[in-house]
Amino acid sequence: MLRVSGIRRQRYATAAAFLLPAAVGIILFSILPIAQALRISFLDYSLLNPEQIPVGLENYDRAVKDPVFRVALKNTMVYTVLLVAFQTIMALVLALLLKQRVRGLAFFRSAFFVPVVTSLVVISTVWKLLYNSQGFINAFLRTVGLPAQPFLSSASQALLSLVAMGVWKDVGFYMLIFLAGIQSIPVDLYESASIDGATPWKAFGKITLPLLRRPAVFVLVVGTIAAFKVFTPVYLMTDGGPAESTTVMVFYIFRTAFRYFQMGYASAMSVILLGIVLVLTLIQFRLLRTTVEY
Secondary structure (H helix, E strand, C coil): HHHHHHHHHHHHHHHHHHHHHHHHHHHHHHHHHHHHHHHCCEEEEEECEEEEEEECCHHHHHHCCCCCHHHHHHHHHHHHHHHHHHHHHHHHHHHHHHCCCCCCCHHHHHHHHHHCCCCCHHHHHHHHCCCEEEEEEEHHHCCCCCCCCCCHHHHHHHHHHHHHHHHHHHHHHHHHHHHHHHHHCCHHHHHHHHHHHCCCCHHHHHHHHCCCCCCCHHHHHHHHHHCCCCCCCHHHCCCCCCCCCCHHHHHHHHHHHHHCHHHHHHHHHHHHHHHHHHHHHHHHHHHCCCCCCC
16 A cells, blocks of 8 residues: 555656646746736726826726727627637538548648648738738729728728638638547448438538537637737737727727826726636537537
8 A cells, every 4th residue: 555655646746747837837927917917907007107006996997988998899799709600610611621532632721721820910911911902802803893992991891801811810720620520520420320311411410510519619719719819910900990990808908008008907908808708708618518429
């Protein structure tokens, strides 16, 4: 027993040694900053004035009454819903197409994944040029006889233009998640369904979709969190305009903290954003949970 206990202690010590660097990193770069932001959210604190004055819930009350905050929250919600919906559907469709055995399959998989590993700064800069009035997209529209579009300079098109770029950027990653899920489904299930006379559409609805529930949870949760954190495209392509039409939560928090130096108010909005993301994540896990095993 003593020998077994000693081996067990050694295993625990080894596991702790491997986990310690990650645990320290999480504490230093995640937990402590969140705790600090929560503390600052109850203060009247500016980068220009080191004095920290307690104000209670005043910053949160200000956020509720701030019309720009409400616009930023609405824009973030619209961006998230459109981005997650389009990229999830497109990723699933691409995964279903790429599961087929066709020539050049490896090339297409790589091509769809290249934007995922490309710097978002580079992609934002290139797409800003593409959306320009004299850019490639408008040149193509003129070639086919369609009028040029304002894209980023239009209050009604700017946010949709960012959504289109976001879908193109990340759809390859989520496609691979769905593709891995599809390839892990036993072929026997489809063979049995075929023997029973099930059509391809029925097999898709009764076998593929239910067994892709777990990959779908990952895609929706990760996609939603990433969409709520969108900042770089807005900062580089629109700067929140025109007329605040692309001002999203993270950009407004950044602008409040580092342009207006109102750290207390920015921290309060950060805490609100964290709460919204946590609630939405829990709802998604609750609605999409599954007990299906294969």
